[in-house]
Amino acid sequence: MRGVQALAVAAALSLLAVPSIARAAEPKQGGILRVYHRDSPGSASIHEGATYSVNIPFMPVFNNLVIYKQDVAQNSMDSIVPDLAESWAWSGDHKTLAFKLRQGVTWHDGKPFTSADVKCTFDMLMGKSPQKFRQNPRKAWYEFVNDVTTSGDFEVAFNLKRPQPALLALLASGYTPVYPCHVSPADMRTHPIGTGPFKFVEFKANESIKLARNPDYWKKGLPHLDGIEFTIIPNRSTAILAFVAGKFDMTFPTGISIPLLKDIKTQAPNAVCVVEPTNVSTNIIVNSSAPPFDSLDIRRAMALALDRKAFVSILFEGEGDIGGTMLPAPGGLWGMPKEMLETIPGYGPDVNANREEARKLMQKAGYGPDKHLAVKVSTRNIADYRDPAVILIDQLKSIYIDGELDVVETANWFPKVARKDYALGLNLTGNAVDDPDQSFYENYSCGSERNYTNYCNKEIEKLFDEESQETDVAKRKKLVWEIDKKLQEDVARPIIFHGRQGTCWQPYVKGVTVMVNSSYNGYRYEDVWLDK
Amino acid sequence: MFAYIVRRLVLMLVTLFGISVIIFVLLRIVPGNIVDILFAAAGYVDPADKANLERELGLDQPIVVQYLHWIGGLLHGDLGYSFVSEKPALDEILPRIPITARLAGLALMFSASIGIPLGVISAVRQGTRLDYFLRVVSLSGLSLPSFWLGLLILMASVAMFGTMPLFNPNPKTWTEAIAIYCVPAMAVGFRSAALTMRITRSSMLEILRQDYIRTARAKGASEATVNYRHALKNAILPVITVIGIEAAFLIGGLIVTETVFNIPGVARFLVEAIRWRDYPIVQNLVMLIAVVVVLANFTVDMLYALVDPRIRYTD
Numbered sequence: 001m002r003g004v005q006a007l008a009v010a011a012a013l014s015l016l017a018v019p020s021i022a023r024a025a026e027p028k029q030g031g032i033l034r035v036y037h038r039d040s041p042g043s044a045s046i047h048e049g050a051t052y053s054v055n056i057p058f059m060p061v062f063n064n065l066v067i068y069k070q071d072v073a074q075n076s077m078d079s080i081v082p083d084l085a086e087s088w089a090w091s092g093d094h095k096t097l098a099f100k101l102r103q104g105v106t107w108h109d110g111k112p113f114t115s116a117d118v119k120c121t122f123d124m125l126m127g128k129s130p131q132k133f134r135q136n137p138r139k140a141w142y143e144f145v146n147d148v149t150t151s152g153d154f155e156v157a158f159n160l161k162r163p164q165p166a167l168l169a170l171l172a173s174g175y176t177p178v179y180p181c182h183v184s185p186a187d188m189r190t191h192p193i194g195t196g197p198f199k200f201v202e203f204k205a206n207e208s209i210k211l212a213r214n215p216d217y218w219k220k221g222l223p224h225l226d227g228i229e230f231t232i233i234p235n236r237s238t239a240i241l242a243f244v245a246g247k248f249d250m251t252f253p254t255g256i257s258i259p260l261l262k263d264i265k266t267q268a269p270n271a272v273c274v275v276e277p278t279n280v281s282t283n284i285i286v287n288s289s290a291p292p293f294d295s296l297d298i299r300r301a302m303a304l305a306l307d308r309k310a311f312v313s314i315l316f317e318g319e320g321d322i323g324g325t326m327l328p329a330p331g332g333l334w335g336m337p338k339e340m341l342e343t344i345p346g347y348g349p350d351v352n353a354n355r356e357e358a359r360k361l362m363q364k365a366g367y368g369p370d371k372h373l374a375v376k377v378s379t380r381n382i383a384d385y386r387d388p389a390v391i392l393i394d395q396l397k398s399i400y401i402d403g404e405l406d407v408v409e410t411a412n413w414f415p416k417v418a419r420k421d422y423a424l425g426l427n428l429t430g431n432a433v434d435d436p437d438q439s440f441y442e443n444y445s446c447g448s449e450r451n452y453t454n455y456c457n458k459e460i461e462k463l464f465d466e467e468s469q470e471t472d473v474a475k476r477k478k479l480v481w482e483i484d485k486k487l488q489e490d491v492a493r494p495i496i497f498h499g500r501q502g503t504c505w506q507p508y509v510k511g512v513t514v515m516v517n518s519s520y521n522g523y524r525y526e527d528v529w530l531d532k
Numbered sequence: 533m534f535a536y537i538v539r540r541l542v543l544m545l546v547t548l549f550g551i552s553v554i555i556f557v558l559l560r561i562v563p564g565n566i567v568d569i570l571f572a573a574a575g576y577v578d579p580a581d582k583a584n585l586e587r588e589l590g591l592d593q594p595i596v597v598q599y600l601h602w603i604g605g606l607l608h609g610d611l612g613y614s615f616v617s618e619k620p621a622l623d624e625i626l627p628r629i630p631i632t633a634r635l636a637g638l639a640l641m642f643s644a645s646i647g648i649p650l651g652v653i654s655a656v657r658q659g660t661r662l663d664y665f666l667r668v669v670s671l672s673g674l675s676l677p678s679f680w681l682g683l684l685i686l687m688a689s690v691a692m693f694g695t696m697p698l699f700n701p702n703p704k705t706w707t708e709a710i711a712i713y714c715v716p717a718m719a720v721g722f723r724s725a726a727l728t729m730r731i732t733r734s735s736m737l738e739i740l741r742q743d744y745i746r747t748a749r750a751k752g753a754s755e756a757t758v759n760y761r762h763a764l765k766n767a768i769l770p771v772i773t774v775i776g777i778e779a780a781f782l783i784g785g786l787i788v789t790e791t792v793f794n795i796p797g798v799a800r801f802l803v804e805a806i807r808w809r810d811y812p813i814v815q816n817l818v819m820l821i822a823v824v825v826v827l828a829n830f831t832v833d834m835l836y837a838l839v840d841p842r843i844r845y846t847d
Contacts, residue, residue, distance in 0.1 A: 040804060042570060042616055050574035134585055137574035190618055205617045205624065206804045207796040231698075233794045234804075237683055242698050242794075245690045267690075411564025411809060414572030449576040 027224045027511065031530035035250045036239045037230040040206045043189035046177055047125065050137040052430075052520050055174045056253060057209040057230045059523040060223075061108075062177030062194035065099055065118065065156075066168065070524045073276070073516045075434055076333055077165075077473070080172045084113065084195065085156075094163035094471055101154040105218045107180045108199045115150035120181035122148045122158070133185050138432075140442060140449075141170050144468075163469045165476075166437035173433045174521040197223035197526035206232055217526075224511070224529035236260070244268045249509050249530070254278050254519050256502035258317045264504050273504040275319050277331035278519045279434055282311070282388050284494045285417065285425040285452050292373055293423060297361045299491040302424075303346040304358035305399045311391055311497050321498040322347070324484040325439055328498065331516040333434050336481045344488045358399040367400045376406040379426040380413045388496060389426040417452045427452065427493075434517035436480045440464045444492055455492040508532040533837075540833070544826045551822040552815075556599050559811055565591055566615045566809045589615055602815060612812035616805075621812045625798070625820070632790070632797035636782050638717035643724035644775060648764075650725075651732025651771075655740060656759055666729065673726025678785045682719045682792035689715075699795045712793075720789040724778045731774045735767035742766075769840055776832030780825040 041054045046062065049055070065085040072079040082088070085099035105113040123129040126142045145167070146159045158167065170176060183193045192200050195218070198211035209230040213223055231248070233239040240260060243251050244267045254276065256264065261273055286293045286302070293299055312320035321328045321335075324344070328335030341347050346354055359368075367373045377396075379389040386407060393403035403424070408416055416422060431439050441464060442448055446456035460483060467479035488494065503514045508531045515522040564572075567585045571577045586592045590601065605612055611621035654666040689696040697716070703709040739745065740763050748762045786799035798817060805813035836843045 040616075042573065042808070043618075050576075132584075134588070135570055135574055135581060136578070137576055139578075186618065203617075204796070205614075206801055231794070235791050235794065238686060238698075238792055238794050241686050241690050241696055245694060245696045245698075247696070247698050409564065410572055410807075411569045414575065414577065415564065415568055418577060449578065 027527075027529040028531060029224055029529070030226050031532070033225050033228045033250065033509070033525065033528060033530065034248045035228065035230050036233045036242060036248050036252055037209065038232075038236070038239070038252045038255050039234050040232050041209075044192045044200065044203050044209075045133070045185065045189040046175060046192075047121075047138070047179065048133050048135045048185070048189065050135075052174075052253075052523075055520050056523045057211070057228075058192060058200075059174045059177070060196055060198040060211055060228060060525045061192050061200050062179075062196045063105075064172060064174075064176050065101075065178060066172045067524070068172045068515070068518075068521045070522060070527055071511070071513045073513055074331070074333070075169075075172070075515060075518050075521055077169065080168060084118075084178055088168070090165075094165065094469075095160045096157050097160070097167060098155065098157040101156060102218065103154055105195050106216060107182075107195055108193045108214060109180075109183075111180065111182060113178075113180075113195050114153040115156040116153070117181045118156045118178055119148045119150050121177075121179045124179070124185070131185055134189070138175060141438065143441070162465075163471065164437065165471050166433075166435045166468065169433050169435045170438065172521070173518075174523060175432050197524065198225075198228060201227070206234075208232060219526065223526040225525065228525060240264060243271075243504065246506070250505040250512070251503055253503045253514060253523070254501040256504060258319050258500070258502065261502035261504070264502075268504075270507050271504045272507055272509075273502050274514050275500050275502045276514050276516045277321055277327060277498055277500050278430070279327045279332070279498065279517050280428055280430040280519065281323075281325070281327075281498050282384075282426070282428055282496045284392070284496065285422070285427045286491060286493070287420055287423050287425075287453065289420060289454060290423070292365075292375070295365055296491070297365045298373070300345060301358040301361035301365070301399050302396065302401070303488075303491045303494045304354045304361070305395055305401075306346055306392075306494065306496060307351045307395055308347075308497055309351075310395070311388055314391060315387055316497075316500060319500045321500070323498055324488050324495055325443070325493075326436060326480060326484055327431070327434055327517055332498075333517065334436055334477060334480050334484075336484055340481060340485065344485055346494070347488070355398050362400050369400065372400045372402045374402045374404070375423045377403040377424045377426060378406040378408055378416065378422040381407040381409055384428060384499075385426055392424075392426060392496070420454075425452075429493075430519065432518060432520040436464075436476075436483070437468050440467075440483065444487060453493055455487075455490070457486075457490065457492075460486055460490075540830055544830065547826055548819070548822055552603065552819060553599070555815055555818045556602065557595070559809070559814055560595055560598075562809070564809060566811070567591065569808055602812070606816070606819070611816045614805075614813050615810045616808050616813075621816050624801070624813060625816060628796060628798045628801050629820075631795060632786060632799055634713055635717055635720070635786060635789070635795065635797060636779070638713055639721035639724065639782060639785075640775065640779055642714075642717055642721035643728050643778065646721075647725040647728025648732050648768075648771060651729040652736055652759060652764055654729065654733045655736035656755075658737060667733075670726040670729045670733075673722045674730075676722070677788075678720050678723060679788040679792050681722060682716065682789055685715060685719055686792065697793065699793060701796075712795075716789045716793040716795060719793070720782065720785040723785065724775075724782070727778065728771060728774060732764075732767065732771050735770050736763055739763045739767040765839075769836065772832055772835050772839065776828050776835075779828045783821055 039053055044058050046054050046058050063084045065083060066080050067083040068075045069079040069081045084102055086102050088099045090097055101115055107113060124131055124133060127139055144161050144164045146161050148158055150156050179188060180193050197214055197217045199214045201210040201212045203209045212227040242248055264271055265273060286299055288294055308322045312318060323335045326332055326334035348354055377389050377393050379385040389405055393405060396403050429443060442450045444451060444455055445461055445464060463479060463483050467476050470476035470479060505512055510529050510531050511527040513522060567582055571582060590598060614621050614624050617624060650666050654663050657663045686696050697711040699712050703712060745758060745763055748758050783799055787803055790797045790800035802817045
């Protein structure tokens with residue numbers, strides 16, 4: 001009887017609780033989201049930036065034509081939703097991508113948004129406009145776009161040189177906002193005007209970035225927040241202490257290393273923290289145009305010497321992924337399956353056997369216990385680069401390679417790499433979009449500016465074009481795996497690991513989704529709200 | 533005296549000219565400029581884009597032309613534009629000066645108001661437990677790096693009070709305003725206070741052994757009168773020198789303190805500008821600091837004459 005009474009009381013309580021739960025889940029309007037920012041971005045112009053330090057504070061100012069759904073963690077073709085475009089359609093031959101644009105949208109300065117703005121933006125990105133960006137790092141994304149044409153004020157079409165289904169993925173990136181025609185690129189660097197949920201208020205270099213709610217946002221009822229304030233705190237210790245002290249609602253997204261995450265969880269046990277892949281790979285750039293790494297045997301020996309698990313254990317306490325160029329599952333969409341990966345030299349589980357094979361290759365090249373190969377391992381003077389470089393040097397010792405760490409200041413790093421003034425380099429490569437078109441063409445195609453190693457294989461280039469035009473996803477995936485396998489076997493740019501990073505927020509912050517296969521696309525913040 | 537002051541002023545101008553040349557040349561000797569950094573961050577380089585940007589920023593001009601352009605502008609009050617923010621350099625620098633000046637002033641005040649009295653006490657109580665204790669305190673002040681001390685203060689603040697004095701341009705309460713300035717000032721001023729204390733102590737010890745001190749005591753003057761009116765007045769000269777030098781060196785400590793406490797002052801801004809190779813900002817800020825240092829030295833020299841009537845500057 002007592003049990004029945006208890007059940008009845010529990011049922012009554014749960015009935016009472018239902019409305020309050022429902023209320024708690026209802027987004028509340030108002031409040032300022034306080035986030036610390038890791039550094040002062042060079043400008044406010046997303047199109048001229050090449051770091052997510054620009055995307056995070058300025059993505060909320062803009063809209064794209066299409067966007068990755070902000071509450072879905074994994075970016076994929078299925079998670080692309082209309083934004084400034086109401087709908088899109090591919091032509092039968094997949095050479096034209098047409099968009100119907102949303103009407104009644106206004107820029108933050110009150111001017112109407114039209115198809116001319118879309119054309120202006122992409123003409124500038126393709127270098128076809130009289131107005132130029134000071135920097136245009138993603139010009140190569142639109143290599144296969146012939147031109148952008150408009151039909152009236154609310155229709156626009158991308159006419160391609162050949163089919164490229166991945167174009168839609170590139171257009172959905174946080175790196176691809178639509179800019180207003182009537183604002184110059186110079187003004188966009190200092191005072192960006194967008195159509196997005198938040199208006200730009202102020203950017204004080206090295207101090208803060210402030211955004212305010214756009215009351216005329218075309219998505220009615222959004223955003224929930226009154227504004228967002230980014231305080232620039234380059235000192236990581238200070239920033240984390242300030243978060244622990246409650247001065248901030250959220251940490252800089254994917255900016256917390258695994259050891260620091262433990263500190264936060266100890267000091268602020270109520271904080272909500274997630275660890276996700278960033279789609280940034282740590283890799284080795286090899287100067288194959290000069291001795292000693294012009295020898296394929298030595299390059300292969302080096303690849304065989306890698307103990308990738310050791311990197312992940314030491315640097316990420318096991319929270320990292322091992323894969324090829326493409327981010328592996330479950331975060332990534334295009335990574336090779338594990339069984340295929342393990343067939344690649346150096347990826348097999350028996351590190352000792354791999355190294356034994358590597359030593360044989362080194363001896364074949366004339367090196368051995370009595371004759372070590374001395375090389376400088378160059379890398380940027382940033383912990384994320386330096387730390388794995390030290391581990392790499394240690395691992396290379398096992399195959400008669402004596403590495404010496406050569407740390408290079410950021411200002412000199414790229415000119416040094418471009419001059420090919422290095423033998424071995426440790427590098428990080430971030431992928432804005434989890435799509436092979438972005439990664440393969442950018443990093444491995446002959447003559448690409450970001451192909452630092454000058455790897456050039458015409459056969460593989462043909463495969464790039466083949467996969468790029470393939471509209472059947474399953475077929476394309478198989479081609480991508482084949483390419484990725486070949487790239488690793490050629491030691492084009494050996495991938496060591498794909499790192500993971502943490503993000504934390506206070507428990508009253510709701511509606512945050514950290515994306516699992518890109519660090520560049522999930523910062524619109526229009527769904528975020530504060531439950532306080 | 534007048535001729536001396538004029539000579540010093542002329543020397544100051546020559547010094548500042550020398551500094552302007554040195555900083556200008558040094559900045560350009562350092563490998564990499566802002567264009568390299570921008571393109572390095574983007575991970576690519578298009579030679580045409582790079583050349584355009586260098587032309588836009590005037591970096592393609594010969595170094596002498598660049599120097600004359602800068603100095604010419606400076607003499608007309610035109611500091612140029614920041615390469616990074618593309619705003620007038622003056623607009624970027626000016627709002628930050630009061631923040632750093634307030635911090636530096638408070639740090640110097642802390643240094644003098646703590647260092648001098650404790651130095652006197654330590655000297656007067658030479659060999660006592662109090663003296664030993666104060667010497668340990670001063671030694672730790674000299675030994676603790678200010679970034680470490682700053683972090684320690686922040687960590688203790690969070691652990692004990694659940695909050696920390698993070699800079700806020702519009703503090704809501706007086707206590708917050710005091711905390712955001714005084715705590716960093718104490719962190720950066722601790723080392724100066726320790727140095728001031730040690731100099732005051734050793735100078736006082738020397739003076740306290742002079743005949744005229746014995747005479748003052750023999751005349752029946754109170755200990756306070758002997759210590760502060762007779763001894764400290766004569767022992768203060770080296771202390772003024774040290775405080776003057778410390779005022780000049782303070783900028784080094786402020787770089788660290790402004791970084792740890794996240795204060796958007798001149799010192800941190802300078803470091804960021806150097807990182808970006810933002811020449812107009814670095815050049816003008818270094819010149820500003822040079823002017824402050826030169827003026828501080830000049831002021832110290834003038835104070836000598838005021839404090840010690842035996843010192844008279846003649847030709």
